[in-house]
Amino acid sequence: MIRLLLALVLALALQGVSEAHELRPGFLEIKQTGAETYDVRFKVPARGDMRLGLHVRLPADCTETKPARSERAGAAALEHLAVRCPGGLVDREVAIDGLSSTFTDVVVRVESEDESVQAARLTPDQPSFTVAAAPTWVDTARTYFLLGVEHILLGIDHLLFVLALLLLVRDVWMLVKVITAFTDAHSITLALAALGWAQIPQAPVEAVIALSIMFVAAEIIRQTGPESDFTKRAPWLVAFAFGLLHGLGFGGALKEIGLPQSDVPLALLTFNLGVEAGQLLFVFAVVGAGALVRRFLSLERPWLRTALGYGIGSMAAVWFVQRVALFL
Structure with missing residues (x-):
């Protein structure tokens, strides 16, 4: 049981070892x-x-x-x-x-x-x-909602970032604020990127997304000690800042898929709702798994949190190198 979350990280990493968005529609x-x-x-x-x-x-x-x-x-x-x-x-x-x-x-x-x-x-x-x-408009809404769910659940890098946030935050109320901040932030930049109002090359965005995962993983490792700093006191600000970045990744994917020009607001809204639904499914799954493990073993052992941090950070480092190599 103590290896449950480690196995989750390993499964995600193996699935996305060469490309975190391999399954593009x-x-x-x-x-x-x-x-x-x-x-x-x-x-x-x-x-x-x-x-x-x-x-x-x-x-x-x-x-x-x-x-x-x-x-x-x-x-x-x-x-x-x-x-x-x-x-x-x-x-x-x-x-x-x-x-x-x-x-x-x-x-x-x-x-x-x-x-x-x-x-x-x-x-x-x-x-x-x-x-x-x-x-009917229902066809468009259903199609783009399911695309949003699929994109987040197959976006291994985004899932690892959310997992890293969950490991960084231990207070339930703070966790709510962190998830809300991440959601609000990437909803903003998703719309800007999908509508073409934020013209940023996708390859550098994907590389910096990997770098953001490395940053949060490093914070997980560092905060196993007694020190307290801004990241530990206000992780929701970190989530908001990096959420803006991840939203550019979501928006770039949606722009690549294409928006129906006569139903842009509907497609954009339902895709974003699908992303949120998929993200919440993942959060509930991780929180539920953590609750089951805590029932039998303490998760407060520093080595376990450190091991998870190193696992997430190592995978992100591989992605960062691969993605930088694509545009150098």
């Missing part, structure tokens, strides 16, 4: 340009010259009206198609071939001639969807 946008014509843009996650083996499957009678184009767009391959589908796409199926053999998702946005928008989230278990005649 694809993005498929289908825009109707005429009664039977569509522009199709498909963004596929890629690393280096390798891209995931994902391909759009339209109804069999759809034909290309222009040669397909491909280009690189950051850490993704971007494909453009112009097609004609006799009778249109309403009530017909669109699928992503190859999705069932991956661990990623694809966000779909379909915009009709009247500018109504349908949003969907395709998964390995459900790699296809039917184009609706009259999509």
